[in-house]
Amino acid sequence: MPATRKIFREFIARKGLKSTQQREIILDEFLRSGSHLSTEELYLRIRAKHPHIGYATVYRTLKLFAECGIAEPRHFGDGQTRYESTHAQEHHDHLICTGCGAILEFEDPGIEQLQEQVAAQHGFHIERHRLEIYGLCNKCLPSRTEAAQ
């Protein structure tokens, strides 16, 4: 987290941007809050303590976070962009429950490696990827099964 702050400050400096109260407040709340929050969810949390901060500023700032690499944007099928902090989190992919919306994270070196292999076969240079598996989590599976019988 200190590293995260440092990365953002240096990014700001390098780009000739400016360090502002709003950006600090938004970064604080972003790092404090749980992962996979939508822009709106983060905005609402911030507004509780800082009602003067505007919606557009939260949008703009989250894009800056993504640009400098301290946040990853995610798209889980509801029409909203969600962000998660990259600090102390290796790359990972997601299992998304279509029943309750739960999000499980996983990382599978085997899958990652096979992706490299596939890309190589096509002469393709990977910049990033996204693997999302949708289905029912272990809590939702039983209820769905009994509904069907």
Place this chain on the structure above:
Amino acid sequence: MPATRKIFREFIARKGLKSTQQREIILDEFLRSGSHLSTEELYLRIRAKHPHIGYATVYRTLKLFAECGIAEPRHFGDGQTRYESTHAQEHHDHLICTGCGAILEFEDPGIEQLQEQVAAQHGFHIERHRLEIYGLCNKCLPSRTEAAQ
């Protein structure tokens, strides 16, 4: 393709919907056109020959195609939904070039199997998944490399 038509007709019948000129025309153009077309792209093609068909009807009809399984919706990061026909196409995933927008398809049984394994470890029941790999295709890689040097 005949199977595709049949599937759609039966779906229409089963649901108590109706077979209309518009739906036939849209299905024709959908099957004739290339894959990964956005709704707008398909609409424009249709409009060339059938200017009376409305935008909303194309949207509605593509959703029907997806509902009965003859089309798969895709999201490649530009904000549009694209559809591809499932006829004569097994499930597959995509390599998307961030340089020229080219879309390469692939299918890797190893990756699919590892996904099953990961899901099983989490007691998760897979309904569907999406794997998208973004990067540079073999045409765009050279130009990017020389620009960087």
Place this chain on the structure above:
DNA sequence: CTTAAGATTGACAATCATTTTCAACCCAGG
């Protein structure tokens, strides 16, 4: 063939997330 109930359509308004505008305002360097 005619009819009627109900599904469908096209034009257009409405949504929803996100972006842009722009005048007022704040930061950093001199």
Place this chain on the structure above:
DNA sequence: CCTGGGTTGAAAATGATTGTCAATCTTAAG
């Protein structure tokens, strides 16, 4: 302090998609 230029909040604009609704078409019955 001062000033140039980045930043902000409010509101308007955007772009994809969906909802509305009166007119129209389908289909199965009569």
